[in-house]
Amino acid sequence: xxxxxxxxxxxxxxxxxxxxxxxxxxxxxxxxxxxxxxxxxxxxxxxxxxxxxxxxxxxxxxxxxxxxxxxxxxxxxxxxxxxxxxxxxxxxxxxxxxxxxxxxxxxxxxxxxxxxxxxxxxxxxxxxxxxxxxxxxxxxxxxxxxxxxxxxxxxxxxxxxxxxxxxxxxxxxxxxxxxxxxxxxxxxxxxxxxxxxxxxxxxxxxxxxxxxxxxxxxxxxxxxxxxxxxxxxxxxxxxxxxxxxxxxxxxxxxxxxxxxxxxxxxxxxxxxxxxxxxxxxxxxxxxxxxxxxxxxxxxxxxxxxxxxxxxxxxxxxxxxxxxxxxxxxxxxxxxxxxxxxxxxxxxxxxxxxxxxxxxxxxxxxxxxxxxxxxxxxx
Amino acid sequence: xxxxxxxxxxxxxxxxxxxxxxxxxxxxxxxxxxxxxxxxxxxxxxxxxxxxxxxxxxxxxxxxxxxxxxxxxxxxxxxxxxxxxxxxxxxxxxxxxxxxxxxxxxxxxxxx
Numbered sequence: 441x442x443x444x445x446x447x448x449x450x451x452x453x454x455x456x457x458x459x460x461x462x463x464x465x466x467x468x469x470x471x472x473x474x475x476x477x478x479x480x481x482x483x484x485x486x487x488x489x490x491x492x493x494x495x496x497x498x499x500x501x502x503x504x505x506x507x508x509x510x511x512x513x514x515x516x517x518x519x520x521x522x523x524x525x526x527x528x529x530x531x532x533x534x535x536x537x538x539x540x541x542x543x544x545x546x547x548x549x550x551x552x553x554x555x556x557x558x559x560x561x562x563x564x565x566x567x568x569x570x571x572x573x574x575x576x577x578x579x580x581x582x583x584x585x586x587x588x589x590x591x592x593x594x595x596x597x598x599x600x601x602x603x604x605x606x607x608x609x610x611x612x613x614x615x616x617x618x619x620x621x622x623x624x625x626x627x628x629x630x631x632x633x634x635x636x637x638x639x640x641x642x643x644x645x646x647x648x649x650x651x652x653x654x655x656x657x658x659x660x661x662x663x664x665x666x667x668x669x670x671x672x673x674x675x676x677x678x679x680x681x682x683x684x685x686x687x688x689x690x691x692x693x694x695x696x697x698x699x700x701x702x703x704x705x706x707x708x709x710x711x712x713x714x715x716x717x718x719x720x721x722x723x724x725x726x727x728x729x730x731x732x733x734x735x736x737x738x739x740x741x742x743x744x745x746x747x748x749x750x751x752x753x754x755x756x757x758x759x760x761x762x763x764x765x766x767x768x769x770x771x772x773x774x775x776x777x778x779x780x781x782x783x784x785x786x787x788x789x790x791x792x793x794x795x796x797x798x799x800x801x802x803x804x805x806x807x808x809x810x811x812x813x814x815x816x817x818x
Numbered sequence: 819x820x821x822x823x824x825x826x827x828x829x830x831x832x833x834x835x836x837x838x839x840x841x842x843x844x845x846x847x848x849x850x851x852x853x854x855x856x857x858x859x860x861x862x863x864x865x866x867x868x869x870x871x872x873x874x875x876x877x878x879x880x881x882x883x884x885x886x887x888x889x890x891x892x893x894x895x896x897x898x899x900x901x902x903x904x905x906x907x908x909x910x911x912x913x914x915x916x917x918x919x920x921x922x923x924x925x926x927x928x929x930x
Contacts (some may be wrong), residue, residue, distance in 0.1 A: 740890055
């Protein structure tokens with residue numbers, strides 16, 4: 441490299457950082473990805489693997505539109521990854537379900553869908569309410585306690601580890617430099633370039649910076665005069681033995697992977713940086729799965745794990761650019777799988793253009809400041 | 819491939835894929851299968867390639883077999899017992915055939 445500075449330094453080599461990096465290298469940018477090591481808190485290795493639209497966006501209709509855009513972009517994105525790497529991420533978008541195990545749950549679900557859809561500016565799509573009989577058309581083995589559920593044709597899933605692998609291959613295939621074990625300790629500015637000091641390795645120079653460091657964004661953002669107030673939220677997953685394919689479509693808390701493994705998840709706990717598992721949560725997850733499909737009581741659990749979601753105060757993504765440090769951007773969300781296509785194909789081009797545009801304006805962290813300010817007047 | 823270093827002392831009867839065979843008491847299921855010359859005890863769920871006992875100490879999970887009707891048991895961790903029903907595994911566990919029975923095909927929720 442003749443110039444010693446990269447066009448972009450991406451801080452964070454998880455699904456969010458890699459998807460943005462992929463979009464940048466496709467836009468002919470010279471990119472370096474600064475990552476931590478194998479012991480990093482890495483949501484990208486612990487997630488459930490849904491490409492999910494149904495129900496998202498209560499309180500921020502723009503989040504539904506952004507999610508819907510990503511779901512629409514996913515087939516094209518998966519094809520690009522396949523063309524670049526030969527890796528098939530096993531994307532299936534044939535629709536997905538949410539299951540209700542009591543009349544009370546069903547009432548809550550129906551009301552939530554109605555509230556979601558009547559929001560001003562909400563980009564509507566169909567979420568169909570199904571009774572028990574209709575669900576049996578899809579899943580004959582549902583338990584006697586299954587009352588009904590909801591269905592959206594936009595939902596789907598993929599193999600998130602294959603996605604992670606494909607993004608690593610694809611970014612490096614297209615020329616991105618990948619630096620593992622290089623946690624960024626400090627970011628300063630030297631004339632027009634950013635200087636990223638890394639633990640135990642040489643500082644990296646870049647014209648522009650994208651913070652995509654997951655939970656570490658909270659620490660890094662103030663160095664660039666940004667605000668990315670994220671906190672960990674633990675999710676636990678139970679993994680069952682590989683079973684002959686019996687689920688055509690995923691349920692939000694229960695899905696069968698392309699290779700036959702059954703995953704049970706969707707727990708939410710405030711547990712700080714503790715990513716361990718607990719038997720109480722495991723029992724709750726298993727109970728719900730067995731009430732959904734009683735025959736799963738005979739299946740063997742082969743593994744469990746905990747992982748930390750990257751949550752903002754309102755649960756929605758944050759995208760921002762620094763007002764005082766031109767060329768510095770931040771991105772954070774807890775749906776790195778669902779939003780990967782939008783991050784690569786819609787966000788990255790905006791980052792190259794230097795302006796996040798109207799579509800992403802609702803995701804600026806200013807929304808938290810105005811909430812704080814209004815609290816002061818109460 | 820494998821040969822016993824010491825002569826058999828106490829044989830018991832089990833079935834392997836419904837065939838009655840003599841195995842040495844005190845052997846694990848995996849050791850018994852190797853002694854019977856059944857090196858491959860299963861095929862994998864994803865690619866269907868053959869697998870056999872490897873580590874013999876509960877780590878590699880390659881010796882999975884069905885024992886007394888229960889699939890995916892580690893053969894190297896279970897001792898043979900008189901009358902035990904051992905079955906070699908082919909592909910993924912069929913536990914959920916029940917779920918697929920009577921399945922309605924070719925409909926979508928839009929048609930319900």
